[in-house]
Amino acid sequence: MTEPQRQLHLNAFLRNIGQHEAAWRLPASDVKAITDVSHYINLARIAERGTLDAIFFADHPVLKDRTEDRPFDALDPSTLLAALSTVTTRIGLVATASTTYNDPYNLARRFATIDHLSRGRAGWNVVTTANADAAANFGGAVHPDPATRYDRAAEFIDVAIRLWDSWQDDAIVGDKQAGVFADGRRIHHVNHQGRHFHVRGPLEVPRPPQGRPVLFQAGSSAPGKALAARYAEAIFTAQPDLAGAQAFYREVKDQVRAHGRNPDHVHILPGLSVFVGGTQAEALALQDTFESLTLPSYGLAQLNRITGLDYGESDLDRIFELPSGLALSGDIKSRVGLLQGIASKERITVRQLLRRLSAGRGHRILAGTPEQIAADIESWFRSGAADGFNLIPPALPSSLETFVDQVIPELRKRGIFRDAYTGSTLREHLGLPRPAWQSPTSDVPAYAEAEAG
Numbered sequence: 001m002t003e004p005q006r007q008l009h010l011n012a013f014l015r016n017i018g019q020h021e022a023a024w025r026l027p028a029s030d031v032k033a034i035t036d037v038s039h040y041i042n043l044a045r046i047a048e049r050g051t052l053d054a055i056f057f058a059d060h061p062v063l064k065d066r067t068e069d070r071p072f073d074a075l076d077p078s079t080l081l082a083a084l085s086t087v088t089t090r091i092g093l094v095a096t097a098s099t100t101y102n103d104p105y106n107l108a109r110r111f112a113t114i115d116h117l118s119r120g121r122a123g124w125n126v127v128t129t130a131n132a133d134a135a136a137n138f139g140g141a142v143h144p145d146p147a148t149r150y151d152r153a154a155e156f157i158d159v160a161i162r163l164w165d166s167w168q169d170d171a172i173v174g175d176k177q178a179g180v181f182a183d184g185r186r187i188h189h190v191n192h193q194g195r196h197f198h199v200r201g202p203l204e205v206p207r208p209p210q211g212r213p214v215l216f217q218a219g220s221s222a223p224g225k226a227l228a229a230r231y232a233e234a235i236f237t238a239q240p241d242l243a244g245a246q247a248f249y250r251e252v253k254d255q256v257r258a259h260g261r262n263p264d265h266v267h268i269l270p271g272l273s274v275f276v277g278g279t280q281a282e283a284l285a286l287q288d289t290f291e292s293l294t295l296p297s298y299g300l301a302q303l304n305r306i307t308g309l310d311y312g313e314s315d316l317d318r319i320f321e322l323p324s325g326l327a328l329s330g331d332i333k334s335r336v337g338l339l340q341g342i343a344s345k346e347r348i349t350v351r352q353l354l355r356r357l358s359a360g361r362g363h364r365i366l367a368g369t370p371e372q373i374a375a376d377i378e379s380w381f382r383s384g385a386a387d388g389f390n391l392i393p394p395a396l397p398s399s400l401e402t403f404v405d406q407v408i409p410e411l412r413k414r415g416i417f418r419d420a421y422t423g424s425t426l427r428e429h430l431g432l433p434r435p436a437w438q439s440p441t442s443d444v445p446a447y448a449e450a451e452a453g
Contacts, residue, residue, distance in 0.1 A: 008381050008416045009234075009267050009388030009430060011054045011094065012047045014040070016071045018395035019273060020359045022293035024071050026395055033396075034071050037083055043397055044084045047091050050404030051418050053429040054092025054123060056216075056236075056390060057081070061101045062134040065305075069298035078110050085118035092426035094123035094216055100149050101129055101138050104159035104197055111213045112164060112205040120209035120425035125216040125236065126227070128153050150223040152196045157215070157231050159199050162190045162440035164212040166202030169437055190440045201440065210427050211435040220248065229255035232266060233432055236390045238362045239270040240338060245385035265432055267387040270380075271363030273394055274373050276402045283367040290394055291355040299354030302361070306336060316351040338362040359394050374410035381416060 016034040017024055024031050033039035047055050057077035064072060077095035084093060093114065097107055107124075115122035128150060132143035144152070171186035190201030217224065217232035220239075228235045229252060239245035253263040275290075277283030300311050307322065322340055342348060342356070359365050366373050380386045393399035411417035423429055 005415060007418060007431070008377070008411060009269060010050075010052045010391060010417065011056045011092070011234075011269060011388075012043075012052055012391045012393065012400055013056045013058070013236075013271065014043050014047075014396060014400075015058060015392070016073060016396070018399065019392045020290050020394035021070045021298055022290055022295070022358060023395040025293040026290075028398065029395065031071065034074050037080075039397075040075075040080060040084060041087050043400060044088050044091060046397060046401050046404055048088050050408045051421055052091060052391075052404075053388070054094045054121075054426055055084075056094040056123075056125065057096060058125075059096040059098070059127075060131065060134075061098055061129060062131055062137055064131070065133075066298050066301045069295050069301075078114060081114050081122070082117055085114065085121065088118075088121075090121075090421045090424060090429075092121045092123055092214070092429055093118055094125055094214070094426075096125040096127055096218070098127050098129040098134075099153040099156040100144060101134055102156075104156050104163065105199055105201075105203070107156075108160040108163040108203055109205055111160075112203060112208045115208035115210055115213050116205065120427070122208070122210070123214040123216055123234075123426055125218055126153060126157060126232070127218055146221075146223060150227055153227055154230065155194045155196050157227075159190065159192050159194070159197055161212060162192065163199070163201055163203040164208055165438050165440045166190055167205075167207040169207050169211075172206060188440050207437065210425055211437070214426050214430065214432065225252055225255060228252060228266075229261075230259055234267040234269055234430065237268065237270050238338060238364075239385070240362060240364045241341070242380065242383065242385055244341070245270055245380065246383065249384055249386065267430060269388050269390045270386050271392050272377075272389040273359045273363055273365045273392040274399070274403060274407070275359075275365075275367040275394065276370060276373060276399075276406055277367070278369065280368045280372060283369065287359070287365075287367045291358055294355060294358045296351065296354060299358065300350075302357070303350075303354065307339070311350055316354075317349050320348050320350045320353045359392075363392055370406040370410045373407050374414060377407075377411065378414050378416055 013019065017029050017031065023029055044055055057080060058073050059077045060073055078097065081093040081095050111122055111124050135141065135143040166188050168186035172182050173180050187202050190199050192199040214233050215231055216234045216236060217228040218236040220237045235252060237248060239248055249268050252268060256263045256266045275283045275287040277286055296313060296316055303311055342353065366376055377389065391403060393403065408417065412419055421429065427434055
């Protein structure tokens with residue numbers, strides 16, 4: 001029997017009116033759309049029309065600096081997903097939420113609710129929050145160091161999984177004649193006593209339709225990869241070149257195997273920003289239109305935040321170089337590594353670097369015709385660099401609509417992307433099994449993958 005052909009996975013990372021830092025300055029951009037639910041409904045419907053696996057929203061529990069230079073992520077993503085669940089039927093719904101500035105019970109309840117509202121389309125992108133300014137919003141005098149945050153994250157995920165399993169699938173009996181609504185023997189306390197959390201349970205929401213929401217993880221640092229190998233079912237990563245992406249892919253898949261998990265059930269999805277034109281020259285001209293609207297003040301602030309240095313306006317036309325021996329925290333080592341890679345391969349000015357980073361902050365950028373972009377995507381997909389991509393549209397809704405209408409048909413011609421949805425849940429779109437229920441108080445580790453059986 002012939003095995004089904006491996007299929008490409010595509011999500012759309014929807015950043016208000018566009019990921020490109022200058023998207024809001026385009027004549028067609030509506031700056032008021034960042035808080036307009038009709039804007040997000042339109043984006044969700046475009047993505048669903050393209051049969052993408054999911055739409056994906058970031059979250060920042062603190063207002064970022066340089067707000068005067070570009071729009072910010074204003075709406076709470078989990079609340080937004082609840083609204084979008086009522087106007088879509090198939091597209092997956094993924095929200096970012098921090099394990100540092102949330103509690104397991106509330107977050108598990110929230111995502112279980114979204115999974116029920118959407119009939120099995122919820123996903124949680126796990127982050128630990130690198131921005132130290134967030135601590136001041138949550139009563140904390142000191143932002144935890146990376147080791148503490150990742151230790152807390154592992155325990156947090158474990159508790160959330162146990163809470164989702166605090167109800168067995170068949171706990172609701174609904175026997176009207178006998179007067180039995182739910183079988184209490186199938187609802188379980190968690191009784192978790194850990195280093196960071198004490199949680200009794202059970203959750204007040206029955207087990208989610210997917211067993212548990214799909215777990216995403218964003219980051220390429222060593223602790224991020226270790227966390228992903230234990231728990232994640234999809235990984236969002238910044239990989240600007242093929243060789244680096246292939247190395248990352250092999251490393252993470254090997255770590256997944258070391259945890260006794262099936263590497264085919266952990267999808268690696270690099271970020272990808274595309275500029276589409278009728279010719280490559282047109283696509284490059286479109287990219288230049290965006291980059292010509294960038295504000296150096298914003299790019300310099302981001303560069304200084306990552307490097308801890310103090311680049312200024314007088315440095316814009318100097319060749320970009322990073323001093324050796326930078327003292328870097330675990331949060332930003334991977335990002336600085338991207339900058340070092342650029343500096344080592346080409347002589348580029350600080351101004352040129354800022355323009356390069358303006359569309360994706362280190363994620364891969366492509367400019368070309370629909371055919372060229374589809375060919376490049378297929379090359380990465382078939383060469384052990386990616387299981388798919390997290391699309392990062394430069395401007396919204398225009399860039400998303402162009403990709404759906406022009407690039408998706410080319411991917412379908414190549415036989416690597418679906419013509420129509422064949423399932424109704426996010427797990428089905430991603431080819432992931434529904435986890436079998438496990439006792440939340442058992443000694444068996446409740447890590448992210450449990451084969452249905």
